[in-house]
Amino acid sequence: MQTCVANYEQDEPSNPQPSKNMKINTAIKIAPTCLMAVVLMAVGAVTTVRAAGPALQGQVTLRPLTPQDVKDYGLTNAQGASGLSAVGVGQPAYLEALVNGSKTTIVTAGVTNVFLNGVPDADITNVSWVLTGKPGGSAAALTASPLGTNVPTYRMADRFNSSGASVYKVAGRTLLLPDVAGQYTVTVTIQTGNSGSTNLTQNITAGTYMGVNTCALCHSGGVIAPDKYHPWSETLHATFFTKAIDGLKSDHYSKNCIKCHTVGYDDNTNAVNGGFDDIAAQEGWTFPTNLVAGNWASMQTNYPDVANLANIQCENCHGPGSEHAKALGNKNVSNWPRIGRSFIAGNCGQCHDSKNNHVKVAEWNNSKHAVATRTPSGPTRAACARCHTGQGFASYTDTLGTTNVWTGTDIANTDYTAITCATCHDPHDVTNPHQLRAGQNITLGNGASVTNAGLGGFCMNCHQSRTGSVTNSLVKYPLGQPTFAGGSSSFGPHDNPAADMLEGVNGYTYGKAIPSAAHRYAVTNTCVGCHMQTVASTDPAFLQAGGHTFSMTYEVLTGGVTNTLDKVDVCVKCHGPITSFDMVRQDYNNDGVIEGVQTEVQKLLNKLSTLLPSSTYRADGNYVADGLVKSPSVKTNWPAKFLQAAWNFQFVNNDLSKGVHNAPYATGLLMASIGDLTGDANNDGLADWWQIQYFGSTTNSLASPYAVASSDGLPNWLKYNLGLNPLIPGATIPGGFVWGPSLTNPQGTNTVEIYTAAEVTFNTVVGTTYQIQSIASLGDTWQNVGGSIAGTGGSISYVTPTRQVPQQFFRVVHTP
Numbered sequence: 001m002q003t004c005v006a007n008y009e010q011d012e013p014s015n016p017q018p019s020k021n022m023k024i025n026t027a028i029k030i031a032p033t034c035l036m037a038v039v040l041m042a043v044g045a046v047t048t049v050r051a052a053g054p055a056l057q058g059q060v061t062l063r064p065l066t067p068q069d070v071k072d073y074g075l076t077n078a079q080g081a082s083g084l085s086a087v088g089v090g091q092p093a094y095l096e097a098l099v100n101g102s103k104t105t106i107v108t109a110g111v112t113n114v115f116l117n118g119v120p121d122a123d124i125t126n127v128s129w130v131l132t133g134k135p136g137g138s139a140a141a142l143t144a145s146p147l148g149t150n151v152p153t154y155r156m157a158d159r160f161n162s163s164g165a166s167v168y169k170v171a172g173r174t175l176l177l178p179d180v181a182g183q184y185t186v187t188v189t190i191q192t193g194n195s196g197s198t199n200l201t202q203n204i205t206a207g208t209y210m211g212v213n214t215c216a217l218c219h220s221g222g223v224i225a226p227d228k229y230h231p232w233s234e235t236l237h238a239t240f241f242t243k244a245i246d247g248l249k250s251d252h253y254s255k256n257c258i259k260c261h262t263v264g265y266d267d268n269t270n271a272v273n274g275g276f277d278d279i280a281a282q283e284g285w286t287f288p289t290n291l292v293a294g295n296w297a298s299m300q301t302n303y304p305d306v307a308n309l310a311n312i313q314c315e316n317c318h319g320p321g322s323e324h325a326k327a328l329g330n331k332n333v334s335n336w337p338r339i340g341r342s343f344i345a346g347n348c349g350q351c352h353d354s355k356n357n358h359v360k361v362a363e364w365n366n367s368k369h370a371v372a373t374r375t376p377s378g379p380t381r382a383a384c385a386r387c388h389t390g391q392g393f394a395s396y397t398d399t400l401g402t403t404n405v406w407t408g409t410d411i412a413n414t415d416y417t418a419i420t421c422a423t424c425h426d427p428h429d430v431t432n433p434h435q436l437r438a439g440q441n442i443t444l445g446n447g448a449s450v451t452n453a454g455l456g457g458f459c460m461n462c463h464q465s466r467t468g469s470v471t472n473s474l475v476k477y478p479l480g481q482p483t484f485a486g487g488s489s490s491f492g493p494h495d496n497p498a499a500d501m502l503e504g505v506n507g508y509t510y511g512k513a514i515p516s517a518a519h520r521y522a523v524t525n526t527c528v529g530c531h532m533q534t535v536a537s538t539d540p541a542f543l544q545a546g547g548h549t550f551s552m553t554y555e556v557l558t559g560g561v562t563n564t565l566d567k568v569d570v571c572v573k574c575h576g577p578i579t580s581f582d583m584v585r586q587d588y589n590n591d592g593v594i595e596g597v598q599t600e601v602q603k604l605l606n607k608l609s610t611l612l613p614s615s616t617y618r619a620d621g622n623y624v625a626d627g628l629v630k631s632p633s634v635k636t637n638w639p640a641k642f643l644q645a646a647w648n649f650q651f652v653n654n655d656l657s658k659g660v661h662n663a664p665y666a667t668g669l670l671m672a673s674i675g676d677l678t679g680d681a682n683n684d685g686l687a688d689w690w691q692i693q694y695f696g697s698t699t700n701s702l703a704s705p706y707a708v709a710s711s712d713g714l715p716n717w718l719k720y721n722l723g724l725n726p727l728i729p730g731a732t733i734p735g736g737f738v739w740g741p742s743l744t745n746p747q748g749t750n751t752v753e754i755y756t757a758a759e760v761t762f763n764t765v766v767g768t769t770y771q772i773q774s775i776a777s778l779g780d781t782w783q784n785v786g787g788s789i790a791g792t793g794g795s796i797s798y799v800t801p802t803r804q805v806p807q808q809f810f811r812v813v814h815t816p
Contacts, residue, residue: 010514029068053194054118057100059168060188060200062656064346066353068362073151081346083154084340085367086205086319088264090271093204094145095178097188101166118166119195126191127172132201135182140187145173148582156370157418158696167374169660177270178206183320189725190386203335207320208274209264211308214325219314228314231429237312245299250598255287260351263309263316278310317347318425343390345370351414352421356537359654360421369397369419373523377416383486387462388392390417393424397461424458428666432458448505456526463527465500466492470508470647474651478636479732491634491643500582501655501662502526507669508644508651510676519661522574533570541567552581556731581660588659589666590684591761599657601652604670604683608649610794611677613642629763645673686720694726716767717759760798762789762812770814772798776807783811 001763064083069075073422081091087093089602099117131142149170152159158168171190178184184204191197221227231237241261242274244253259265264275272278272739274665285303288295300307315321319340327333340347346363353361375715376384377392391413411458417423431441433455440457442450446469450457467473467484470493476483484490493500500506504516523529535546545567555562566581575583582596589604599765607628615624615633631653648669652659659666675681681688682698685704693813695703705717710729719726760772768791773782785800802808 001298008657014625015071020243024186031489054100054197056119056188056190056192056198057168058171058198058200059098060202061096061098061153061155062202062204063096063173064344064349065092065147066346066349066361067093067358068349068353069154071147071354075146075151075672078146078272079266079352082317082319082350083343083344084319084347085203085335086321086323086338086340087092087178087208088266088271088273088275088320089178089206090273091182091210091266093178094147095129095176095202095483096170096184097129097190097200098153098158098168098174099124099171099190099192101160101169105476118169119192120227123193123195124171124190125193126189129172129174130187130188131176131184132186132187133181133183135184137204138178138180138182139186140179140184141176142176145175147173149448154361155344155418156365157372157374157416162368162370162371162373176204178204179270181207183323183338188296189483189693205319205323205335205338205340207324207338208321209276209315209320210274210322210325211305211311211315212311215307215321218328221442225571228428231431232314232427234430235427235435237316237427241311242296243704245288245291245295246293248297250492251290251291251788256697258287261310261312263311263313264320274322276306284631286550299378316350343394343417343420343422345418346618348421355543359537359543360548362543363546365423366544366549367551369423369550372419377414381486382414385411385414387466390420390423390458391415392417393419394422394460400438413737422568427722442499444499444503444505446500446506448500448503450499450503453499453503453527454525455528456544459527459531460499462495462675465497465506467494468508468800470651473647474508474640474643477634478638480636492647493654496528496656497651497652498655498657498661501651501665502583503659504653504662504665507665508673509669510672512643512672514672515664517662517664530570532568534565535569541565580658585663586662589671590682597660597663598658601663601666601670603763604667604674605649605653606675607683607795608670608674609643611674612646612649613638617642645677648673650770685717690720713756718757757799757801758808758810758811759794760800763795764789764793766791766793768814768816770796770812772800772810772812774808774810775801776805776809778809782811 026231062083062085063081065075065078065081067080070078070080081087081092081094114125123500129142131140134140134460151169153168153298172188176184182204182205186204186749187199188202189197189199192508193221202639219228220226220230220803239257239656240249244257244261247253258276264273265277266273266275266276281301283303283306285299293347293795296307299310315339317647318705321339327336327338331337338810340716345364349361352358352767355362362367372388376388381388382392386396387393392411395411395413424437424451426432426437427435430433436458436462438458439453440454442457442460442464444450444460444464447464452462473483473491480489482489490652493506497506502520504514504520507514520526531546531550532548533546535541535543540556541554543549545551550566553564554567555564556565563586567578570576571578571581571583575683578597580806582598584594585597586617587594588597588600589607591603595603595716608630609630610627611625612630613623613635614628614630614633615635615748617623617635617638619637619639632646632649634643638646652666652670655661655666671681674683675688679687679689684698686705688704690700691698691703691797694709699704701707703716705720706715709726712729714726714730716726724730762770766771771789772785772789772790774785775782786798789796789798
């Protein structure tokens, strides 16, 4: 029998002066390791939890250092670094030892939970670095890194994930400045008090720059290597310097610009490695005084060795190639291929990360692509890696049109990498606009061919229902057969089926013709036209929305309160002076009130969810709908009618735009599902059969629940609920009430008096109390109508008489 002991520790609050509305729990209960459990202690609005002895998850990485990093962290004298494993002689390798992050903050339903589930700083007892290998003649040694504790690790996906949870933190750093070409090996040992220890190794290749002519010897096609040289030579990278010194780029191009437009440029005195600055100094080339045609031709003629290192070449992105070239033909040498290959954004960030003129990386850092979830990666998730990892997507695009891309069997590298620059842009190829890895036409998972999307067609490779067609789920899921690529059986469209929604395909239509919005035709380049809108540097949304953030919202701090605003500039061009995506268009849900489209869609989602079963559905005939607003959890034993409706619920809900992408299609699908489950397809509260019986169709203006179809003044909704023929007027009786002619003579006990009344309907939330109030004219004092009403989570209808009241206004207030 094992005895377990639990103890308590004190943990310093992250904010020593919490606001009056937030309490921080400082007593942290440590769960005994034999239980392997996390014990939650909820106090006030914040709960803090620590897992006992979490397993150490260590990494050793090479950190990029971009021009913006240098500015942000005050690293004035630090040399930049690409983060590649191949560096120039005299150029730094900033090594970092990372451990699993110590704090995860997750906000759920307004409650902030802080999980201390990583390795606490105090538990890291030792981080030691050793240079275990270096080339002959090297006097290099590891030294203290100039990166201080204020500098986080580089990758955004290591700092936090898409849920805001920290993933890795820096446990220790060191610096290697190689002094001769060759192979260097660095080993780090990380020791902790309660989470174990680990030894990690990083190989680094130091070399000198050779220039594109050397690379072209092998990479021009043939048996040695694929042709990368000729496609690259057509890119803008290959000719930027060439055109700039001839005056074809700008009138303010200067020698201060060429660091990013040439190979290996580093004017630090210790960085003598055959880079552009070194060869230019040796041969006496100087930047031209006048930017005129002929400068490039003169450079090629008089300084060919310098010209060989001009423009943005192979070694700008892969590191110096001397060691790679030496080892050619001998793949058995250590650390083959002795050249850098990485999808990390910091490589591109050497030039594309310097605000406010070069902001691509700064925008991307604020995108969800930068913190893409790690879960769908690894050797068993090849079908997921095609969209959830950078290298997986690159592999997927290599086989487009030649293999079954839905199986994922051709995705060789399933390791996690965020969706970085090189994920979408091929640095070697100009076949597609902006060097995108795929074209603009796309076949969606359900087989629909999209040819009208422009540049947005590229986005649709992933932002679609990758489970295939609606039929795929409806038929296979109840049988337990695979519905997702990779073999799993799960119901519904994949998260974010924006392409299907925008194009108006893949919903369950019940055989109806459901209309679509014109966005797919009216917005140039579809997804790109809105999500990558240009945002001026003076705009409060700068770096938060548009561009490579791909975001349509941004945050503004006003009076100590952070507000999230919609970036509607691109919408205003067609929709006029709106301020929110929740723009008022029409009464999609037919409740008699025209509200914002997102509000209308959410109400329809809520309505449909009340009609769907809960997770405890019984197929024995004793099922009773709970009538609650919920997120449905689909089960294999659901009848077809519920699966059809659940598909449409998930399809609209997972699209995330709440109707903005395609309001007619989203609302049409939801109303069709509601109608199928209730017999009220237009969701107006009147059964379709009743409207068709008396008015010929549900769209007849006289069929509206608020219309008066006869001279007695009674609306359809009242006659429907009383079982009266709406076309036959009742006899008006003195006193203001109406007699229904289908009833017996108004004498004795059979007298029926029907008065005018108002019906107030509203959605409710459990735990909230509601009060209906009324006034006869605006400006009067509101008076309570009836007593308070407890929220049920569903819709509540309250009817109050209005007899002898010429005018009445109503409102509903709630607590809290």
